[in-house]
Amino acid sequence: MIWAMDENNLVGIGDRIPWHIKEDLLYYKSKTKGQIVLMGDTTYYSLKGYYKEKPLPYGKIYVATIDKNLVIEGCHMVYDIISFLNDLDKDIDLWVVGGATIYKLSLPYANRLYISFVKGKYEGDRYFPKIDYSNYNLIWENDTDKVRYTLFERK
Numbered sequence: 795m796i797w798a799m800d801e802n803n804l805v806g807i808g809d810r811i812p813w814h815i816k817e818d819l820l821y822y823k824s825k826t827k828g829q830i831v832l833m834g835d836t837t838y839y840s841l842k843g844y845y846k847e848k849p850l851p852y853g854k855i856y857v858a859t860i861d862k863n864l865v866i867e868g869c870h871m872v873y874d875i876i877s878f879l880n881d882l883d884k885d886i887d888l889w890v891v892g893g894a895t896i897y898k899l900s901l902p903y904a905n906r907l908y909i910s911f912v913k914g915k916y917e918g919d920r921y922f923p924k925i926d927y928s929n930y931n932l933i934w935e936n937d938t939d940k941v942r943y944t945l946f947e948r949k
């Protein structure tokens with residue numbers, strides 16, 4: 795899983811990210827480019843708003859929704875995320891890229907957490923659930939002015 799959150803675990807406001815931190819966007823892109831990703835439909839449409847006609851820069855895109863009538867061209871639809879994650883081949887490197895609902899549902903299945911701790915407190919309405927860090931080891935970190943980049947691995 796990869797995400798950025800502020801000091802209150804805030805991750806979003808409506809369908810947007812509450813901050814604009816270019817270095818974090820570049821970091822996110824460098825990690826997820828060409829990868830197999832899973833995202834919720836809200837996050838998918840939000841990203842499409844930025845990319846417009848350009849294809850999203852991932853290898854394979856799974857889009858989760860409970861709307862069984864929703865089919866998005868070029869994406870693989872996931873109508874039951876729990877069955878999907880339970881059945882997932884363990885050798886597949888799947889990156890969960892949001893948003894809040896999908897993070898919450900995926901957290902129990904995730905082995906690696908790439909967390910960008912954004913410094914400060916922003917306005918918004920989508921939060922990451924509370925994390926019990928005792929379940930994870932901190933593997934790597936890089937502290938900058940605006941963001942502390944980390945990688946946690948499940949023990």
Ligand SMILES: NC(=O)c1ccc[n+]([C@@H]2O[C@H](COP(=O)([O-])OP(=O)(O)OC[C@H]3O[C@@H](n4cnc5c(N)ncnc54)[C@H](OP(=O)(O)O)[C@@H]3O)[C@@H](O)[C@H]2O)c1
Nearest residue numbers: 797798806807810811834836837859875892893894895896
């Ligand atoms: N800070 C970050 O790193 C980051 C990254 C990505 C996104 N975000 C932010 O996160 C926010 C969006 O989060 P969100 O929670 O609103 O939307 P979301 O997680 O992108 O999408 C939620 C979708 O998942 C569906 N869903 C719920 N349970 C499901 C299940 N069991 N199986 C399959 N699908 C299921 C929901 O369906 P229903 O609607 O029908 O319930 C909904 O369509 C935005 O503000 C975005 O900017 C932040």
